[in-house]
Amino acid sequence: DGMNVLFIIVDDLRPVLGCYGDKLVKSPNIDQLASQSMVFSNAYAQQAVCAPSRVSFLTGRRPDTTRLYDFYSYWRVHAGNYSTMPQYFKENGYMTLSVGKVFHPGVSSNYSDDYPYSWSIPPFHPSTEKHENDKTCRGKDGKLYANLVCPVDVREMPEGTLPDIQSTEEAIHLLNIMKTNRQKFFLAVGYHKPHIPLRYPQEFLKLYPLENITLAPDPWVPKKLPSVAYNPWMDIRQRDDVAALNVSFPYGALPDDFQRQIRQSYYAAVSYLDVQIGLLLNALDNAGLSNNTIVVFTADHGWSLGEHGEWAKYSNFDVATRVPLMFYVPGMTASPVSQGARVFPYLDPFSHTGGSAPQGQSKKVVELVSLFPTLAELAGLQVPPVCPQVSFGVELCTEGTSIVHYFNVSEGKVEEGKEGCGDTDRCFSEEPVAFSQYPRPADTPQWNSDKPRLKDIRIMGYSMRTIDYRCTVWVQFDPSNFSANFENVHAGELYMMDSDPNQDYNIYNNTAHGW
Secondary structure, rough: OOOOEEEEEOOOOOOOOOOHHOOHHHHOEEEEEEEEEEEEEEOOOOOOOHHHHHHHHHHHHHHHHOOOOEEEEOOOHOOOOOOOOHHHHHHOOOOOOOOEEEOOOHHOOOOOOOOOOOOOOOOOOOHHHHHOOOOOOOOOOOOOEEOOEEEOOOOHHHHHHHHHHHHHHHHHHHHHHHHHOOEEEEEEEOOOOOOOOOOEEEHHHHHHHHHHHOOOOOOOOOOOOOHHOOOOOOHOOOOHHHHOOOOOOOOOOOHHHHHHHHHHHHHHHHHHHHHHHHHHHHHHHHOOOOOEEEEEEEEEEOEEEOHOEEEEOOOOOOHHHHHEEEEEEEEEEOOOOHHHHHHHOOOOOOOOOOOOOOOOEEEEEHHHHHHHHHHHHHHOOOOEEOOOOOOOOOOOOOOOOOHHHHOOOOOOOOEEEOOOOOOOOOOOOOOOOEEEOOOOOOOOOOOOOOOHHHHHEEEEEEEEEEEEEEEEEEEEEEEEOOOEEEEEEEEEEEEEEEOOOOOOOOHHHOOOOHH
């Protein structure tokens, strides 16, 4: 009678995970999920900011089709009445449930997380979410601040808890109800961390002694980075602890020791998140649902940790656009388990050592816009048709393509980028490409460069990532009719992955480009 779906979406999580080869992080529960999953090591978001990315992958349409590049419009009114992934599952007999941050809250999801279109019951939001930006971080002077770096004593927090802890509890509660009612479900769980502020239980700092924390490998602004490409991380500058450092705008560097503290707290927040994932997956086991539930784990975009002299998202670099992406499919990525066997025993990051390798890994370049058709296919639903060139009037279609044909890799082997057609059922002659984009209000960094409102957008950076390179062109954009003029290129970037994996040496101007 079909598989259930547990869809885990994390806010601002780049792939700093053991299963992605990170040597410092402690993420045993996510790594354990990876060991039973198909893991994509080259997955990219379509725009490196929360609302546009989420609306894009939840509708299966690119930002130029949702027409959402900021936070201030609802696609059903502003672009087209597009069906969403949860809506499609709901229309196919699933109970669809939303916990935490799935849609971006506010006007971009009609102040209702797109209920009742997408969800069977009103979405759950943790009651402590409203305190996220309050002054809850204790400074060295004992006073409370709204800091970026914010380890806390959970007992001192409003209501004695934190939003992600509440979301885990609610999701576990719903799993148990679904089990009792034997109801086929699509449960989306959206975690807030490691989104800023980096507010997490202070004990997680113990996992990351400051002396083990390095700076980014390239903590400088690259010489040939076009000024339009730079994101000046305004949201970070507004936190009390960063504001006190008085760093010059836009290119002044944060002090090294503070950079290390941000990186330390980001890692600590990831381990705090890993505990929540561990508890949630353990509850899936306890409910006896691990053998008939697909688990998807991903993020809305990445987050820069000082690379290129940048922090936060808001750019087209890999550090901002690349996300973790894995699919656990019982009987496909993992052998079916006997009733009562454990697939996801909880692992304590404070005591668990040793990682586990992904079950299967693909280096194929894939996009989050492909989530909708991929999940439909994995669940045995009809795959939504591919959108026509212009699809504003089409309610159900996808601009992504199902990536299920990348799953049949021989056991545990890492599939190479350029293999022949061999055993895949469909042969793709051309290499896959991931497209991302980012708007800017001006050619030089200013106060609203990170998050320009639609009416202020003047330039759109269109970026394509293949296995071999990332190329970005920053072109003239007219927000009144949503048109990009590729004849008017303000700047370009080209990075060759083999020789320049960190994207520090822009060779766009050294090459002839056939745009």
